[in-house]
Amino acid sequence: MLKKCIAECLGTCVLVVFGCGTAAAIGCDVSGGYVATALAFGLVIVAMAYSIGNISGCHINPAVSLGMLISGKMSVSDFISYVISQCIGGVIGALILKILASSGSIDAGLGANGLYNGDIGISILVEVILTFVFVLAILGVTSRDGFSSVAGLVIGLTLTLVHLFGIYFTGTSVNPARSLGPALLAGGDALSSVWVFIVAPLIGAALAAFCYKFLDSDK
Numbered sequence: 001m002l003k004k005c006i007a008e009c010l011g012t013c014v015l016v017v018f019g020c021g022t023a024a025a026i027g028c029d030v031s032g033g034y035v036a037t038a039l040a041f042g043l044v045i046v047a048m049a050y051s052i053g054n055i056s057g058c059h060i061n062p063a064v065s066l067g068m069l070i071s072g073k074m075s076v077s078d079f080i081s082y083v084i085s086q087c088i089g090g091v092i093g094a095l096i097l098k099i100l101a102s103s104g105s106i107d108a109g110l111g112a113n114g115l116y117n118g119d120i121g122i123s124i125l126v127e128v129i130l131t132f133v134f135v136l137a138i139l140g141v142t143s144r145d146g147f148s149s150v151a152g153l154v155i156g157l158t159l160t161l162v163h164l165f166g167i168y169f170t171g172t173s174v175n176p177a178r179s180l181g182p183a184l185l186a187g188g189d190a191l192s193s194v195w196v197f198i199v200a201p202l203i204g205a206a207l208a209a210f211c212y213k214f215l216d217s218d219k
Contacts, residue, residue: 001081004056008082009089011048011060012177016093018044020111020182023171024097027107034167037111041172042160049152057142058152061175062086063205067135070209083177090181098185112182112190113171113197120193123170124200130162131174131204132211139212173197174204 022040026033049058059065062083069079094110101108115123137158141151159174166172173179179197183190 001078004078005081005085007052007056007058008060008085009092011052011056011058012086012089013093013096014048015041015044015060015175016090016111016178016181017096020093020178021097021100021106023111024101024106024109034164037167038160038163041163042156044156045159046152046156049155053152056082060086060089060177062177063131063175063201064135064138066202067139067205067209070206071139071213086177087180090177090179091184092181094181094185097182108186109190110182110186111171112186113173113179113194114190115193115196116169120196123193123196124203126166126169127173127197127200128204128207130166130172131201132208134158134162134174135205135208136212139208143216170197174201176201
């Protein structure tokens with residue numbers, strides 16, 4: 001379990017550094033910024049899936065771990081260990097970005113998420129929908145051994161897809177650990193609203209897990 005936790009911590013750290021780092025360095029309000037950020041998050045998932053996937057499954061996301069828990073693919077104790085490791089990795093990744101921001105290399109916002117026009121309800125709805133689609137795709141592609149060779153690519157492309165749509169609204173979280181780290185280090189509005197990007201992805205993941213269990217049931 002220790003190696004799995006280290007893998008999850010490392011993978012989440014890399015996700016924050018390269019995903020949030022791209023958003024902070026390039027910005028999402030410039031031409032191509034949306035696409036570059038979406039690709040950065042998606043490509044990190046592909047890279048991590050084929051490097052640590054055989055060790056921990058490459059969840060690197062508490063919402064994904066919750067989906068696996070509800071689906072009966074992991075125990076409660078493993079779920080707790082994974083989530084703690086992921087959150088630690090998210091904070092470490094944000095700390096690295098904070099150091100880079102202090103040199104003026106990237107924006108001090110660290111790619112943190114934000115409410116859409118200050119609207120909590122719309123922001124929650126968007127994140128629930130995005131996470132639902134993302135986790136549903138993960139549960140589907142990991143449910144058959146025959147999909148294992150392309151699972152990392154499918155998951156990475158799905159994350160790219162939800163980012164392409166969601167960046168405009170909230171910056172796209174679908175991952176509480178990815179949101180928590182930058183919010184803690186950036187502070188301000190990002191920190192005060194981070195609960196939205198913790199709660200909403202978990203709701204979306206739970207809905208996806210229950211939906212998939214129903215669709216995949218023989219009964």
